[in-house]
Amino acid sequence: MAGYKLSIVSLVILYLFAVVNAYKLNPGPYVGNDSLTLDPCLSKCSSNDTINDCNHKCHCAVQETVMIDATAKQQKFHGFGINLAWFAFVMGRAPETVRNQIADLLFDKENGLGLNVVRYEIPGGENPRFFFMHERERLPGYEPVPGVYDWSADESQRWFLMAAIQRGVEIQEAMAYSPPYWMTYSGSTTGGPKGYPNFNINYKDQFVDYLVTVVKHFYEHFNVTFSTLEMFNEPLADYWTFGNRQEGCHIGLDTQQILIPILHKKLQEANIPTKIAAADDYSIDQTLFTVLAYNETGIIRDLHQVNTHTYAGNRRAQLHEAMLDVKKPLWVSEYGNGDNSGLLTARHIMKDIQKLEPEVWCYWQGVDMAGSGWGPLEANLNNVGDYSFYATPKYYTFGQFTRFLKPGSTFVSTSDPLTLAAIRDDTLTLVTMNCGNVTFDVSSFSNMKYQEAQVWYSVPWKGLYFDKVGTFLVEDGKVTLNLPVAGVSSIVIQ
Incomplete structure (x- = not known):
């Protein structure tokens, strides 16, 4: 650069x-x-x-x-956002004064970052036999056993979702890191042996039903309308291995192209306004590869938007051209780093917005591990009962973008x-x-x-x-x- x-x-x-x-x-x-x-x-x-x-x-x-x-x-810009995921699962259990303070700092338009987009993780739910994950990553799923739903699960992450909406967040996206453990080959949401594909294709209808059922329940019972549903997370990666510290699932392009049309059909049958986003690949170059493959097979028609992470890759110009060709909007749905000054993030935002022209740009998550440099806010997320937190310089550096580049602006x-x-x-x-x-x-x-x-x-x-x-x-x-x-x-x- x-x-x-x-x-x-x-x-x-x-x-x-x-x-x-x-x-x-x-x-x-x-x-x-x-x-x-x-x-x-x-x-x-x-x-x-x-x-x-x-x-x-x-x-x-x-x-x-x-x-x-x-x-x-x-591009016309719709806003900056974050993933809820792990931090919301932990800090959503904090005393009400603490979690409200965090929600204000992230979402309040006058006295906070004024974030306008949140991404809610629909947990797969880990096998109760395994304890690979840290406390912050062990979110309970809504279907712990086949055909049985527990709508009391994941109350803490859901609290932050509702708190964001109450503070004026207008765009909510649902996403999944892994199918429920009982739909996987390894019996674990952490991944397959050696990072091999871990989703059991025999459960294709059950996986789609799970996601659509959760999204519809939020729509009908919590008055939450997810604009889009993303059923993959870095699906081409080979680092989702059995015994990993978080949910993740290698799902190849062939399987993705089976699942997306099923999801499209079942969302329409559910009569809810949620549309499909894909595929949250780890790198810009992987996303380009995925978009070209989707376009070649024609399933791009079932997508409302393309999501990409921008942790790696440099073919921004080519991906931008591909998006113009398929006529779909682009989100940068995740990026983060361990530089607590926020200056690397600032440079990355500028490069992404200028070269990719996304409608939305999301940082990884609003609160991360103390001392990691990853969080605008940081806390001891693995220490049960410790809800102290603090701001890093990244919070204020990021705020120069989120507070001043308003939703509805045109770059x-x-x-x-x-x-x-x-x-x-x-x-x-x-x-x-x-x-x-x-x-x-x-x-x-x-x-x-x-x-x-x-x-x-x-x-x-x-x-x-x-x-x-x-x-x-x-x-x-x-x-x-x-x-x-x-x-x-x-x-x-x-």
Whole structure:
């Protein structure tokens, strides 16, 4: 990727408490993994340095102009989201004040990240004979034995689903990591021997019936309408092995293409508005392979949308072209990493949105293991009864995207791989990782009388989280700003 490069250095967090000006986001002091992915020049900066001082030491004082092209419209965006899955299963058992605080921090549009999409895992349910999984991964299934449903199961993950909806989350997707254990060859939802295909095709109708029954029950009894149902999770992967620590199932393309038409038919018969998404492959390149195969056999017609994870692969342009060809929307349904600064995530979001043009972008999950660097919020998810949690810098870095790039926005092209631009109503929003003196040229928006730009920083190394810098004039269609190194800045132009 062209532009500014990051490398891993170890840096002690300089401020324990978040500076909160424009938005009252303060779940508590930052603690945990102090390894931030930052520019190595930051070792020359001290806590007493101003942004200008550090920019100078990091050679970020060169004037740059970023062109925003109003005529080059890209995708209409429906929002950012997360998977509920493991964290909701654990933290949904927390005292009401704690789980409400977490729900507010993730979904509240005024005082939280304002996430607009949630993905609910329909658990397969592990064989009661096996105890391979950690506490956080052992979600109970709704059909523990054939033909018998337990609708009291998974109450805690369901609590977070309802809490998200109550806070205005508009899009809910259901997904499955594995069929119930009794539908597998190994007798376990963790996978098959050596990662071999583990779904017993003799249960094809029962598996589809299970998923449709759960989705219909949520629709009729919990007033939850899942927009889409995804019945696979990284299905081409060979790492879903018996004795694994989580639910997962290798399901080959031949089996996928048997299951999808059955699911399509049974969703229609159930008379519910839920449609089909597939296939949540691990990499961009795998998804391209899957889409081409679906298109070749014609089952692409049964899909409403294509989901991809973007942990690996680099054929973004080819996948985007394939999506235009099959005329289906694309979601980035999962991505995550262990960089707690959030800066690697920020770069990844920019690349995905610019090159893949997804309608939705989802981070892995909202709360992850303490010290892992994976969570915007982190907690001791495997310690039963310990419901303490804290925010990492990733929470605030991610928030620069989720709070400012609103659902219903339309992305437009920029001349810079480190700047996103989106327009909604009469507001143009830029999110950028540039540093130093940067001029944003918005003169192509000749029909809009932009007058001022409001600017916010999130600077992990400095301990600045949602720091409102000020309001700047837009003159002759341009605004020049001095932006911090190793941070993310949002600019709202009206």
